[in-house]
Amino acid sequence: xxxxxxxxxPVESRHPGWPARLGPLRVAAGEVALRPVRLxxxxxxxxxxxxxxxxxxxxxxxxxxxxxxxxxxxxxxxQWAALRSLARRGQCLPFTITLDGRLxxxxxxxxxxxxxxxxxxxxxxxxxxxxxxxVATAAVALVTDHAFGPAGLHRLEAxxxxxxxxxxxxxxxxxxxxxxxxxxxxxxxGAWRDHYCFAVTREETGAGLVSRLVxxxxxxxx
Numbered sequence: 001x002x003x004x005x006x007x008x009x010p011v012e013s014r015h016p017g018w019p020a021r022l023g024p025l026r027v028a029a030g031e032v033a034l035r036p037v038r039l040x041x042x043x044x045x046x047x048x049x050x051x052x053x054x055x056x057x058x059x060x061x062x063x064x065x066x067x068x069x070x071x072x073x074x075x076x077x078x079q080w081a082a083l084r085s086l087a088r089r090g091q092c093l094p095f096t097i098t099l100d101g102r103l104x105x106x107x108x109x110x111x112x113x114x115x116x117x118x119x120x121x122x123x124x125x126x127x128x129x130x131x132x133x134x135v136a137t138a139a140v141a142l143v144t145d146h147a148f149g150p151a152g153l154h155r156l157e158a159x160x161x162x163x164x165x166x167x168x169x170x171x172x173x174x175x176x177x178x179x180x181x182x183x184x185x186x187x188x189x190g191a192w193r194d195h196y197c198f199a200v201t202r203e204e205t206g207a208g209l210v211s212r213l214v215x216x217x218x219x220x221x222x
Contacts, residue, residue, distance in 0.1 A: 029133025
C-alpha cells in the first residue's frame with residue numbers, strides 16, 4: 001500500500017500478470033498451455049503461419065507487405081521484440097499457445113488500459129491442425145481468468161467477423177456475450193469489414209471460465 005494525503009491505495013507492479021505460464025488444461029486435442037512468446041519461436045511460428053495462409057489471412061487485419069514476407073522466419077524477431085516491450089510496459093500480455101508442448105497458435109491481451117477503466121481486448125489464432133479440438137476455447141478461458149486475476153483487469157472485449165463461425169463458437173463456449181456490431185470496423189483482406197463485439201466482465205465469470213469448461217465437460221485439469 002501507498003499513501004497520499006492520508007488516503008491509502010494499492011500499488012501494482014509495472015506489468016501485473018506478466019510474465020506467466022497458464023494451464024495446462026486437457027481438451028479433446030491434447031494438453032493446452034500458455035507461455036510467454038519467445039524469440040526462438042521464430043522457426044515454428046513461421047512454418048505454421050506460411051502453411052496456414054488460407055486458414056488465417058481472411059480473418060486477420062490487412063498488413064504491410066505480402067503474407068510470405070510478413071510471416072517469414074526473419075520477421076518474427078521484430079514482432080517478438082515489440083510484444084515484449086509492450087508487455088514490460090504493462091500494455092499487453094502476449095502468449096504462445098502450446099498443444100502437448102508444441103506451438104499451436106498465439107493469444108494476446110492487448111491495449112491494456114488501467115486506472116478506472118481496467119479493460120483490454122483479446123485476439124488469437126490457432127493452427128489449422130487443431131481447430132475443433134477445443135484448443136482456442138481453452139486458451140481464451142485461461143487468459144481471461146488470468147486477466148481478471150493476477151493482471152487485475154475488469155473487462156475484456158473480442159471482435160470477430162460475422163462470417164467467422166468457428167471463432168463465434170469459441171467465444172460463446174468460453175463464456176463471452178455478444179454486445180453489438182461494429183460496422184466497417186477493421187481493414188481485413190483488403191476491405192473494411194463489419195465485426196461483432198463480444199465482451200465479458202469480471203463479475204460475470206464467477207469462479208472462472210476454466211471451471212465452467214471443466215464443469216461442462218469441455219476440458220479437464222491436466
